Amino acid sequence: MTTLRRGALVAAFALVAGSAGAQQLIPSPTLDAIRARGHLECGVHLGLPGFSFANDKGEWTGLDVDYCRALAAAVLGDANKVRYTPTSVQQRWPVLQSGQVDVLSRNTTITYSRNATLGVNFQGINFYEGQTFIVRTASGAKKPTDLENASICVAAGSTEERMAADYFRERNLKVSIINFQKNDDAIAAYDAGRCDSYTAGVGALAGQRIKLRNPGEHTIMTELISNDPQGPVTRWGDERWQAIVRWVLNGMIAAEHLGVTSKNVDEMRTNSRNAEIRRLLGADGNFGAMLGLDNAWMFNAIKQVGNYSESYERTVGKGSPLGLERGSNQLWTRGGLLFTPPFQ
């Protein structure tokens, strides 16, 4: 009864506050701390091709790094105001839990048990990772079921081996799975032509393909046989900060959906007659202010970093050495899984 009454009270309060122009923001200690120190603290992978790595000039780049940059641009107006904490698999949770980073953008799979037990929340999906197969383009195999009677190199006892075996058994397809001691041996054997295919996650395959002797002759299938979505992570608490983290990612996806790019964002802000674009870029309404940010928050992020597509193509897609197809990471309107709720 008391909870109900309190809920009603909060709702009534929110209504009043809402009508008063959202001047009453719940406090966000994380946002305050970021503004006070003048930079965003972002936890990234310590070295994963395409997702997070330092280039020759010592600048961090990659898909996960781009998200940090967009967040910094939205919050502080400058995509360069980020400091990176490279983390190993074991380190990623403690650095987030102890407050050393404001957000973790580190190629981390979203799972129920992590959400439930680690005190962390997943704020959306910036990469649909999943296991798939690499084949020689000349073989003509396009999807996993085309691999009937083919041979597949795997590391013995790996998760990938089990997933692949289960997948083909379930569909009653015959494949010969050839075991190797280590992943590297399995790839080398595939490269040498001992097997028709090798299997791993999309991101890993993209990194491994460029190590093959003739990367251009190999295709990574876009159909996935496992589901390992990845995205930015925050700690429990500070709901306003969590909303910011979530909606900056949504904003990058929405920008692609609405056709806003880093090139046309200025023009779009002044001339666009699409209501959602105008709200997203801060031309109309006060969407930034609702979360305690500048109304140009997404304008800055898109102008300095780009929409999702620009970031994807530059880091892991066709504009990068990895050359990945969009696959599942295509917009929901174009046959992919990438989705954002509306900016209304």
Place this chain on the structure above:
Amino acid sequence: MSDVAAPSMPPLLRRLRQGYFATPVDAVVSILCIAAIVAIVVPIVRWAVIDANFAGTTRADCTGEGACWVFIKARFGQFMYGFYPVDQRWRVNAAGLLLVATVCFSFWKAMPRRAIAVPALWALMLLVGAWLLAGGFGLPRVETRQWGGLMLTVFLSVYAGVLAVPLGILLALGRQSELPVIRLVATIFIEFWRGVPIITVIFLASLLLPLVMPAGWDIDRLVRALVGLAFVIAAYMAEAVRGGLQAIPKGQWEAAAAGGLGYWQTTGLIVLPQALRISMPAMTNEFIALVKNTSLVSIVSIFDLLGIAQASLADPAWVGLNKEAYAFAGTVYWIICFGLSRWSRHLEASRKTTH
């Protein structure tokens, strides 16, 4: 068999024959060994030198079958300085020169008040070095997360090593102390840190400490790793010094006491100088082990020489050049450790005393 070689043979050939081909068994063993060396060395030299690519700036310039040293060239700054800002790298060089100067000064036999001057000089070097590297007091600050590469390896080795020496000596003396409390504390400290693998210490310092520390308290993660390393090495150094202490005959203590010297005077003037001389080779060994053990910090994402070499392999522009990265890092480690071991041999030789 000593007359086997004809007297007319040139001396080199004669020595070869006597040394390697004196008997049929010798000859077979020698030929097998030479064949093995050729089989190993020739492909390495082909890969590293003859077929290697040196010129250019990108991966595309590596056309030969051999090593792609272009990669090391392009990344050399990062391998040496990590992410240290380019316009501030002179500070690292200055700190390095300071280190070299301090080492050289330590060899100056005629230095006045040498027993006090040398430790004071090292302490001063550590302070000035830390100021140069970290900044403050007039210099722009450079966060430790921007440090990396060889510079970080040397920093960890020198600071952990130099801090471990006085701590190790105190612990060794404490373990020999006649006061039970001090003896107990020193023994527990030594046995604890000697019993824990370094990798565990680094993990605990990096992951557990921030979780248990009160909010607002934040010790730099490099400092945490440094202190962890220093404690472990101090425990090993203490055992090395204890060996030296135990080699000093009890008669010397008694003679000093009879001469009216107290504990600290006897220790400082008579026992320690001899004990340290004896334990110097063992302490140098610990230091060489430390240099290599610093590479363990790469597991907590501190980019020392090995860590930065590994991290650079994630750049798609250079991916797949594992051999080059590890060969380079390994060679640098080897040069440092070989240099140190030659230095310790030199120290032993120059300090040899006749009893």
